[in-house]
Amino acid sequence: MDEARAPRRGVSPRLWLAGGWLLLALLAAIFAPLVAPQDPLAQDLMLERLPPFWMSGAEPGYWLGTDSLGRDLLSRLIFGGRIAFVVAFAAAIAACVVGSTLGLISGYFGGWADRIISRIVDVWMAFPPVLFAILLVAVLGTGLSSVIIAIAVIDWTRFCRVIRAETMGQSRMDYVENARIAGYGRIGIMLREVLPNVVPSIVALLSLEMGIAVIVEAILSFVNLSISTDDPTWGGIIAEGRLSIHQAWWVLVFPLITLILTVLSFSQFGEALKTRFDPVLR
Amino acid sequence: MSACLDIRDLSAVLPNGQRVLRSVSLCVQPGEVRALVGESGAGKTMIGKAVLGVLPSSVRIVEGDMMLEGEDLGRLQPKARRTLIGARTALIPQDPLTALNPSRRIGSQMTDRLVRILGWSGERADTRIRQLLDEVQIRDPDRVLKSYPHELSGGMRQRVLIAAAFAAEPRLIVADEPTTALDVTVQKQILRLIVQLQREHGTAILFVTHDLGVVAKISQKVSVLYAGKVVEEAETAALFASPQHPYTRALMAATPRYTDPFASLKPVDEAVLAGLATEIAAADQAWRRPHG
Ligand SMILES: Nc1ncnc2c1ncn2[C@@H]1O[C@H](COP(=O)(O)OP(=O)(O)OP(=O)(O)O)[C@@H](O)[C@H]1O
Ligand SMILES: [Mg+2]
Numbered sequence: 037m038d039e040a041r042a043p044r045r046g047v048s049p050r051l052w053l054a055g056g057w058l059l060l061a062l063l064a065a066i067f068a069p070l071v072a073p074q075d076p077l078a079q080d081l082m083l084e085r086l087p088p089f090w091m092s093g094a095e096p097g098y099w100l101g102t103d104s105l106g107r108d109l110l111s112r113l114i115f116g117g118r119i120a121f122v123v124a125f126a127a128a129i130a131a132c133v134v135g136s137t138l139g140l141i142s143g144y145f146g147g148w149a150d151r152i153i154s155r156i157v158d159v160w161m162a163f164p165p166v167l168f169a170i171l172l173v174a175v176l177g178t179g180l181s182s183v184i185i186a187i188a189v190i191d192w193t194r195f196c197r198v199i200r201a202e203t204m205g206q207s208r209m210d211y212v213e214n215a216r217i218a219g220y221g222r223i224g225i226m227l228r229e230v231l232p233n234v235v236p237s238i239v240a241l242l243s244l245e246m247g248i249a250v251i252v253e254a255i256l257s258f259v260n261l262s263i264s265t266d267d268p269t270w271g272g273i274i275a276e277g278r279l280s281i282h283q284a285w286w287v288l289v290f291p292l293i294t295l296i297l298t299v300l301s302f303s304q305f306g307e308a309l310k311t312r313f314d315p316v317l318r
Numbered sequence: 319m320s321a322c323l324d325i326r327d328l329s330a331v332l333p334n335g336q337r338v339l340r341s342v343s344l345c346v347q348p349g350e351v352r353a354l355v356g357e358s359g360a361g362k363t364m365i366g367k368a369v370l371g372v373l374p375s376s377v378r379i380v381e382g383d384m385m386l387e388g389e390d391l392g393r394l395q396p397k398a399r400r401t402l403i404g405a406r407t408a409l410i411p412q413d414p415l416t417a418l419n420p421s422r423r424i425g426s427q428m429t430d431r432l433v434r435i436l437g438w439s440g441e442r443a444d445t446r447i448r449q450l451l452d453e454v455q456i457r458d459p460d461r462v463l464k465s466y467p468h469e470l471s472g473g474m475r476q477r478v479l480i481a482a483a484f485a486a487e488p489r490l491i492v493a494d495e496p497t498t499a500l501d502v503t504v505q506k507q508i509l510r511l512i513v514q515l516q517r518e519h520g521t522a523i524l525f526v527t528h529d530l531g532v533v534a535k536i537s538q539k540v541s542v543l544y545a546g547k548v549v550e551e552a553e554t555a556a557l558f559a560s561p562q563h564p565y566t567r568a569l570m571a572a573t574p575r576y577t578d579p580f581a582s583l584k585p586v587d588e589a590v591l592a593g594l595a596t597e598i599a600a601a602d603q604a605w606r607r608p609h610g
Contacts, residue, residue: 210417217370218431219404232421315421315466 051308054301061298065117073097074108076115076268081106085284101286103276109287112268113294119269120298123183123253124246130188132242135195140234142196143203144226154200157193165190169252173261183256187249195241202234236313243306247299254295270295320388322348322490322522323369328382329605330368330546338364338377340547340601346490349520351513353533353554355569356543357586362526364546366492369524371403387489404435408483410493410512414475414500418467425463428482436486450481453518454511473504477511484515491516494526509536530573534558542566545598564590 064071074097083106089099100109142153169186176182206212207230215225250270257271270291277288323346330339338361346352354362367373369384371391384391386406391399411417419427425447432443451459454477467475476496483491493512497505513536516523525537533540533554540557542550542565550563561567568586 210411210413211419213372214409214411214417216372216400217403217407217409219400219435229419229422233419235421316468 048308048311050304051312054304054308057297057301058305061117061294062121064114065121068114068118072108072111072114073099074111076107076111077266079105079107085280087284088286088290100290101284103273103287104280104284109273109290112273113270113291116268116270116273116291117294119180119267120250120253122180123187124249124302127184127187127191127249127252128242128245130184131191131245132195132238134188135192136199136234136238138192139196139199140203140226140231143200144207144230145222146204146207150200153196157196160190160193163190166252166255169256170259170261173256178261183253186256187252190252191245191248194245195238198237198241199234202237203230206230206233236310239313240306240310243309244303247302250295250298250302321345321385322350322387323524324383324385325365325369326383326385328365328368328379328384330364330373330377330379333376333378337602337605338546339368340545340598341382341605342543342546342548344524344541344548344551346522346524348489348522349516350539351516351523351525351537353537353540354524354526354543355528355530355533355540357528357569359545360543361546362528362543363494365543366409366494366524366526369490370407370409370492371399405486406489408486408488408491410476410479410483410491410496412495412498414472414479415467417479418475420467422466423463424465424467424470424478428463428478428485431482432486446485447481450485451478453484453515454478454481456481472500473508476500476504476508480508480511480515484519484521487519488521490522490524492524492526495528497532512536530570542569544594547598547601549594549597565594 080102083095083098083102084104086095086098086102086106087093088101089096094101098108098110100113102108103112138153142150168190172186172189173182176185212225212229215229220229253269254271254274257269258275260272260275273291274288274295277284277286277291281288323344325342325344328339328342329337331337342361342365344352344354344365354365356362364373364377368379369386373379379392386402389402391402394402409417418424425444428447429440429443432438432446433440438446447463448459451462456462456474456477462470462474462478470478480496496512497508500508509532512523515521525532527533537554540550540552540554541548542557542563544565550557550561550566552562557566558570561570565586568590572586
């Protein structure tokens with residue numbers, strides 16, 4: 037048989053590790069009221085700065101210790117995950133939809149549409165992103181929706197650039213020309229022929245962007261520009277932890293670890309998904 | 319009976335004004351195989367793309383007519399032209415890998431065209447595709463239809479594309495060096511398949527190649543192209559028996575014989591090329607005069 041089948045890779049451990057952590061964190065966030073051992077807002081001055089469970093002086097039920105107001109750190113991290121994930125999903129999807137659509141149009145149609153969109157992207161990217169975010173939130177006012185809008189408004193360009201380049205590459209392929217000979221319309225070709233070939237990149241970027249959104253949200257919370265309620269956020273906990281680093285290092289270290297693990301997992305998960313989605317690499 | 323494809327005095331220019339097609343005339347009768355030979359860069363692919371309406375945006379047709387089964391392509395509205403070309407023509411491309419969409423299964427790619435362009439029912443399209451796969455001697459259609467392009471070998475992919483090209487019963491197929499990207503052992507099989515299907519379906523083929531050996535085997539008529547200009551046109555047998563143009567003779571002399579490929583492999587004679595350059599310059603000047 038004159039046939040050569042590409043060897044299929046198994047599910048990579050990368051996908052399992054990253055996906056496992058994200059699933060765990062996501063489930064914990066969704067079911068926070070059920071799984072959190074304590075009330076994240078309950079203060080108790082008798083319990084302030086308890087160390088994590090393996091150190092002497094730890095209290096049962098306060099696994100990762102407490103902060104300077106005696107609030108349970110683990111519970112605060114779990115509840116903080118809710119805001120982190122809401123922002124991650126909403127902001128990344130919004131940035132993805134806007135950026136990918138414009139990138140696809142720009143890369144496929146070329147000409148003046150491409151010139152206009154590319155110029156806008158260039159101008160947009162000239163702003164330093166964190167400053168841009170702070171500025172936007174300052175203008176929009178603090179709150180969950182302004183954080184989401186700010187991240188989407190800043191980061192759609194990331195999608196636009198990558199998807200534009202990929203689309204241009206695909207549009208030059210012979211299968212697109214074949215579709216034109218067959219008589220398909222331009223928009224039909226863009227959506228049915230080209231789009232499926234850029235989906236793996238969109239998925240990878242989307243996951244990466246969720247990680248970025250988590251960081252940006254943390255930064256905004258850190259500088260006190262995010263959610264203006266008492267609800268715990270990862271960035272907010274880090275900001276508080278920084279103040280008591282010498283008395284209670286865990287209040288700084290655990291949220292940092294949570295943040296880093298989540299962000300890394302998002303980017304690794306995206307890469308692994310890309311290879312699984314791509315029929316050639318798969 | 320009108321010709322299947324009739325190109326008259328077709329000229330196309332690049333943005334810098336340079337002509338890539340120089341008053342090309344070429345006529346393909348129904349059911350005929352017309353070979354188009356010439357060295358790399360002669361404009362063979364350009365002619366095919368002009369016919370199929372997919373010229374690069376930088377190339378502009380400035381003169382000439384193209385008639386597809388008696389319909390003047392230049393006179394039709396873009397939409398009507400697309401529909402006509404889609405229904406009456408097909409392409410067998412040079413590179414079977416990039417000509418298939420890497421992220422879609424073979425089956426859906428093949429039936430899609432029949433369903434969406436010709437309005438066939440899914441069942442009818444499926445039956446038709448299986449029939450064609452059988453004709454191109456694919457023995458396990460179920461597996462092939464479920465595969466992605468990269469899961470098939472080059473030869474299999476080209477069979478799939480041949481089947482796809484004939485599926486909608488086009489009147490004209492443009493085959494642009496359909497065997498160049500393939501293994502030598504597979505090339506012959508593929509050529510034989512194309513010829514066989516062409517006879518059975520009575521399809522006219524514009525066969526682009528730079529291989530005179532292939533020309534001799536499959537075509538009834540030949541056009542020899544140099545720098546976008548048809549320098550000689552003849553019945554295949556007559557061309558090989560008595561080539562008229564010095565360039566054609568030089569091209570034949572430059573083609574390696576199978577007995578001793580290296581001994582006879584020599585470049586086209588300098589004097590012939592110089593003669594061609596003068597001929598083309600004269601033609602360009604004559605053409606420019608009325609065109610400003
Ligand atoms: N997209 C393009 N824009 C401008 N000029 C082009 C383009 N593609 C090809 N050309 C030029 O047009 C001429 C004809 O090219 P064409 O591809 O038709 O040659 P060919 O005879 O098919 O050669 P080959 O045997 O290498 O396929 C060449 O001089 C080439 O440089
Ligand atoms: Mg070519």
